[in-house]
Amino acid sequence: MQAVWLGLVIGMLAVAAGAQPVIVERTEGPLRLEASLSQRVFAPGVPVEVTVVARNVSSAPLGVVFNSGQRLDLIVRRPRGDEVWRWSHDKAFTQAIQTLLLRPQESTVLRVAWDQRDLQGRRVDPGTYEAIVVFMGRVEGAARAPAALAPLAFTIGSR
Secondary structure, eight states: OHHHHHHHHHHHHHHHHHHSOEEEEEEETTEEEEEEESOSEEOTTOOEEEEEEEEEOSSSOEEEEESSSOOEEEEEEOTTSOEEEEGGGGOOOOOOOEEEEEOTTOEEEEEEEEOSBOTTSOBOOSEEEEEEEEEOOEETTOOOOOEEOOOEEEEEOOO
């Protein structure tokens, strides 16, 4: 009986761990970037949505400059580095410099979802993957851009 209870507890802990959000962040001067997944484990076919928050952490207005209409990119790869999918691979963007003004402590939220298909449109296998967010903006007056955040590790469960 104890073995059954122990198995149940371990199973519940595994499910709870899969439901935990995954968050990475990076600060570039007055701009803090945060990327997150709502959970660590996704069922096959369920879109993997990444939320990106760009926040002005200063007490002064902040201009964030984009060299095109593209605000971010999302790269999905296997842990060994093989690129599986890239959000921007089949998109065209306006070629105009745009500036987003963020008031002190104000943030903007961007979301992008991956449908668990590779660049050829085939459903990917269950396993471990990494999502890498590349923020295409730069702080006005700074030369550095784009900023890649640390990988968000997640798993696609078996069918």
